[in-house]
Amino acid sequence: MRINLILLSIFSFTVISCGNYYSMDDFKSVEKIDAHFHIYTSESTAVEQAKKDKFKLLSINTHSGACERVIESHQWLRKLNKEYPAEMEYSGTFCMDGWDEPGWNENTINWLDQCIADGANSVKVWKNIGMEFRDKNANLVMIDDPQFDTVFAYLSEKKIPLVGHLGEPKNCWLPLSEMTTKNDSGYFSRNPQYHMYKHPEFPSYEDQMAARDHMLDKNPDLIFIGCHLASLEWSVDVLAEWLDKYPNAAVDMAARMGQLFYQTCEDRDKVRAFFIKYQNRILYGTDIIDRGGNTEDFHNKIHETWLRDWEYLATRNKMTSSLIDGEFRGLQLPKEVIDKIYSSNTKRWYKSF
Template sequence: MQKKFIFLLCIYSLGGFFALQAVIDPSPNVKKQEDYYKLEDFGKVKKFDVHIHINTSETHFIEQAVEDNFYFLDIVDDRPFGLPMRKQQEFALLHLKNFPRQMVFATTFPVSNWAEKDWVQNTMADLERSFAKGASAVKIWKNIGMDLRDENGAFVMVDHPRIDSVLTYLTRKGVPLLGHNGEPRDCWLPLEEMTFSQGYYSEHPEYHMYLHPEYPSYEDQITARDNMLQKHPELNFMGAHLGSLEWSLDELSKRLDAYPLMRVDLTRMPNLMLHTLKDRQKTRNFFMTYQDRLIYGTDSAINPTDNPGELKQRIHEKWLEEWKFYATDAPLNLKGFGELRGLKLPRKVIDKIYFENASELLGFKTGE
């Protein structure tokens, strides 16, 4: 009788053990379902697009962002074409006033007054006014390095001493810098050697640096940016367009290893898709390794439109297609190259690149 009691006790104990194990360690199918998002989860997950340019007072884009559960950073540029930076900032402030829970904005500073003796002091005073109005970051554009020249006609690069003073000020303020430094490497290659940019540079030879060897080289641009980061190791920095290192995950990895406060946005999607097509596992490993340093963005320009429905649909489809690339292993086609499978990154990585990393960089909270 005693032996039978002990036997039954063991059976009950084992049953309890296995039940406990099922709670602690669910079956592989359950774990797989919990660890990954699906395509249909797109609208349920809060997301952040860190690279948007709104050039209008119209709100169609923001309405679509709300519908798709997207927050965003509106970036003001000091570009010599299109909408002037002051007007860009007017629109940013207007939208920030009306949609403070949906967005933040990055201001910038002009260099048209570079020759003025008090440029540094005036620039910092201007930035201070922008911060008081709500700016969360500062953008530095490719005109520094590819257009601006000093009194001797030499190109001004981003590691120039006068710019150092501004970056020291930003570091002290705890304000992040966004840098569009140089261009894709294609810009310095012959048309026949380019990967994605043949159409643009064939139509705009004035911007095709291969035809202008008197301008700083691609290596000059990257070296100046690296020098800037070496001189300002406590500066929170996000390199736009994969830090202009879109052509090589190895080269980008070297910079992320060298500069702990460097992040990059993911706005050169064709390059990421090509890396995935050539070596999906290597690309996926890159995302796993640097999951805290990569921030989702599209570099979408939002201009006035007579067809709001078309704009909304275009934005939605781009966001959804890129979610498919990151969150699923669905087949995708890269035009001119072939078919690839999405990266199907784990849920925790998706949450980081789609929201948490931008939130940390910009101090953005949804208020939820």
């Protein structure tokens, strides 16, 4: 009788344990949001692929070109949001044009008012602040510049999230041969203008992070979503300390899976424990860019990226990746953690969907 009870207990534990995790078969049935997508076209078929894979999209508008592009992209996103109100939402952003002229703050706030009225749920700032844009005296403008204070105070008062891609991965300040992930070495070899190892005259990695944190210190009520694991992707320990310091901040995972894979190779248990402890502060995203003219290959790329990341987060399969060298095992996060990372966290932090 005692043996039967023990066997029954073991069997029950196994059933409960298996029931607490998703499998690859669950991928298309679980509600998911890609919280860092880019749509730069008026006719996006990526939304249709998202519907097939049970995804919704948050398209992030970015000042990565001329101001005319910001305005045009906003109009495209507004149009798509009206066509697919249940499937996609979008952020606004602002330009740096007129920075040295009177009225920049007022004009920027008026523009952001219009973006929010049109349906944007947040405001994006990009790495051109701190790494590219210069004032009339040829000084790089950092994100903690006092001229931004009224804009960020406006966002704080209105409870509008600020979405920040500030700085770059720490690999950016290393020679290509010392970078920990192949996606970084590939990107910076193609974009040497952003490879800070080659530009010691620019602010250091530590300077970029300090400016970001100083801005947050000045705006303690600001809701902040740090893109790309807040550029602290190289260490879940350091990222944990940062999240502890800034309770109004969350992070998305976009384009930083390679760094997570790399750390998982070294210490899977530590990475898994990080995800479980900060399960309310992490948002899934990819940084995929849709510029229109989509092909079947592009749709397959989206699907395969989403499927790979699901395997890593939801299962304990042995995996390899073109992003890094070495083999690692998926994190197999509990269902409630997966549901937060893939959906409810984005809904809560952006107050959308």
